Amino acid sequence: MTGFTNRKELLSEMQKGDHLDWDIIVIGGGITGAGILREARRRGFKALLLEQQDFSWGTSSRSSKMVHGGLRYLASGDYKLTKESVQERQRLLNEAPGLxxxxxxxxxxxxxxxxxxxxxxxxxxxxxxxxxxxxxxxxxxxxxxxxxxxxxxxxxxxxxxxxxxxxDDSRLVLRVLQDSIDDGGYALNYTKVDNLLLTDGKVSGVRIKADDYSDFIELNSRVVINATGAWADRLRNIVNKEKRIxxxxxxxxxxxxxxxxxxxxxxxxxxxxxxxxxxxxxxxxxxxxxxxxxxxxxxxxxxxxxxxxxxxxxxxxxxxxxxxxxxxxxxxxxxxxxxxxxxxxxxxxxxxERRDHAVWSDNGLITVSGGKLTTFRLIALDVLAAAKESLPKAKDFVDDRMFQTPEITPQSLTPKNRNWGQRLLGRYGMKAIEILKESSQVEKNNLGETEFSLAECRWAVKNEAVEHLDDLLLRRTRLGMCLSNGGSELYPALKEIFLSYESWDEERWQKEVSRYETIWKKHYSLPINT
Ligand SMILES: Cc1cc2nc3c(=O)[nH]c(=O)nc-3n(C[C@H](O)[C@H](O)[C@H](O)COP(=O)(O)OP(=O)(O)OC[C@H]3O[C@@H](n4cnc5c(N)ncnc54)[C@H](O)[C@@H]3O)c2cc1C
The missing domain is CATH 3.30.9.10 (D-Amino Acid Oxidase, subunit A, domain 2)
Incomplete structure (x- = not known):
């Protein structure tokens, strides 16, 4: 499979009664949920991730973007968190240079x-x-x-x-999701878990409501994982009234x-x-x-x-x-x-307040929250350990690397610009080759002072489950934050790309521009009264 889960296809199959039974449903499309999906697929479980907005829309696109041990944790005596974090940092530096x-x-x-x-x-x-x-x-x-x-x-x-x-925190989530999907996992954005299903008082599935679909769909799962970060109390409070976030x-x-x-x-x-x-x-x-x-x-x-x-x-x-x-x-x-x-x-x-994560198990619902971007792999392992008793035997695997090293050197990808080649390989793995093949020479140029290009925009719109203009400008790329006026100078080029891959017309494009500008002014600009 080249791209992300085909959202419309999977949702319409679910409406017809297919894909209703899962080993693991992960709620939340931030780095915690993405890491769990990746580790679940590696073990051979039939796994689905559901995100109410866009992938990485929550905290995981809004961090300081540091993969670090956190000196302040060390200074406050939190040796375990610091040690785990610096070791994970080393692992990520080795496995995903360029990202x-x-x-x-x-x-x-x-x-x-x-x-x-x-x-x-x-x-x-x-x-x-x-x-x-x-x-x-x-x-x-x-x-x-x-x-x-x-x-x-x-x-x-x-x-x-x-x-x-x-x-780039958002691209980290995207890369982990992409690798999970290539490995047989499923991920749906703009699909909210609206309620939990209970059988004899035990959580046995979820009820979902996808944006732009009027029907609710009920899905069954051996294990339901609530990886909704700052929102975690909401779903957890259905089975346990304690407030912890x-x-x-x-x-x-x-x-x-x-x-x-x-x-x-x-x-x-x-x-x-x-x-x-x-x-x-x-x-x-x-x-x-x-x-x-x-x-x-x-x-x-x-x-x-x-x-x-x-x-x-x-x-x-x-x-x-x-x-x-x-x-x-x-x-x-x-x-x-x-x-x-x-x-x-x-x-x-x-x-x-401490910054490590916690895992709670309540009547079949496993909730995880807290932690850092840096330690997402370790968090996923803790969650799967808590779910083990409810799952079938895991498939054996030998390679526990989060990212596969692409079988190509950055020089051979872009002979004139090794660093840019490394950046593409880190972000997209072997798909970097297709990105370059599918774009014109001019689309490979850097945009403004950034290293983003229209080649990446074209790839994202075609293959990365982009539903709205803001998905592209704020998360697949960060052009909306790094160019002046939210990157509005790119509208003509982006319009051409969107209209060739999405079933959008002029009216829809105008609606998307207006939606994006409203979001940008309210949440990515200065406070309104400044
Ligand atoms: C300002 C700031 C700076 C930071 N800096 C760093 C840093 O430099 N390094 C570092 O390692 N960590 C850092 N962190 C911490 C790190 O960003 C977070 O720990 C991490 O992103 C949390 O990821 P998550 O997946 O648990 O949550 P999120 O990314 O918030 O994901 C949870 C998702 O669940 C979705 N969701 C909620 N309810 C539902 C529902 N009912 N159905 C479907 N989906 C739902 C939300 O939309 C959201 O996208 C920082 C955090 C902040 C806020």
Missing amino acids: VDPISFYLTFRKGLFPGRFVMKVILTIYDFFAGTRDNKYFNNEELQKRFHGLDDNKLNGANCFTDAMV RPLRGSHIIIPKSLCPISDVLTFFHVEDKRGIYVYPWEGTTVIGTTDLDHDEDLDIEASISDLEVDYLLKAYNSQFPDNPLKSSDILSTWAGVRPVIGSKKNKDPSK
Whole structure:
């Protein structure tokens, strides 16, 4: 199979009474659900994933995009989470170069402020030890200025540099889903689990409602897994009234690279609350993040950055670069995500809550929430261990790699641009060859300062279950966040692509543009009153 599950075909077969029985149904199309689908297929189970919106629409397209051990977990004594995370980071760097890539972090020191250089050296040495590497190093002020022009040198006492990794979070979900589908799994976006089915008080399936279909469909499954992240209490509360999720919002702002041209990550502590802040390069832009506060709003409405968060992030940046201060009008776009944190009830301060995952089993429903992008494989293994008793014997397998290394070198794919070739192989595996074959020369050009191309847009519309324009501009690619005005300059080229593969006419195209612009203005731009 080349592309994603054919949504219309599968839904209409279900309506006729086919595909109603499954070994595993996974609810939630973020990285947690995608990882479970992948591991379930590897074991030979008949598995289906259901996502109420688009794949990765929830938190998994709105993270800081770091594949990391999380130094702050180490600093707060959470050795297990840090160790597992750095080991998973190494695994992902080895298996998916081009999708998960190393990047240098510079953690700056200011005289009189904690933590100092020597405390950090100890922490970073433990960090390296967990990963089996030795790469942390001290840089003095002069060397720092070369990497971060204009960095305030008042009380500056150099920085420790260490290596972590970055990923396009949405593309990580897409790649895991794609590999699961190639391996015989099924995944449907825009299909909501509206209720659970119970037999003798035990969960035995789900009732689904797909967007643009009027009928409900009932599906049976040996195991139902609730991997709905910040939404997890909702389905779990059907069988257990306990509330465990504390939704915490984190927001980022994006500025044009020209205002802060950096290739490494700058890390420092916010002047107000001493939380760690990152300024980092991403897709031809510079990103500043993040915040961490209780999110009391309706989870059905996409999260948006608030005025207070914009001010907090601008203040953080301007404290480091006071000679070239940013204003809100410099901001290209924003994003806000909701962390599915397991609340402890004892921490008033959101940033003190632990960030590991939990798995609960209630009357046949297995719920998983919390955790990180970085540890998604380990989370999936914990979930399948909890489901084991209800499943048939798993198929034997020897290769436990999450991603198969493509049998082609980046040079042979794109002789002139090895890095771009690696990027395509990391994101699409062997499908990178078809992407290049199916696009014209001009479609292979980078768009703006990003490394995205129309070739990828064409591929996504044809093969990656794109239902709306926003799926393409905000998740299959991130052009909507990285180009000015939400990438509206691309409309003519995108219209031609959409009209050749989707059964869209002029009216539908206009509706999609209007839907996309409404979403962009409300949730990926500055707060309306700014
Ligand atoms: C600001 C921020 C920064 C972060 N930075 C990092 C980082 O740098 N590195 C890192 O490792 N982690 C990071 N994280 C954490 C990481 O992003 C999350 O742990 C992870 O994305 C959670 O994935 P998930 O699949 O559990 O949840 P989600 O991605 O939210 O997926 C759950 C899905 O379930 C769907 N759903 C809900 N109800 C239903 C239903 N009834 N039927 C069908 N579908 C349903 C939702 O639409 C959603 O798409 C960050 C998180 C935030 C918020």
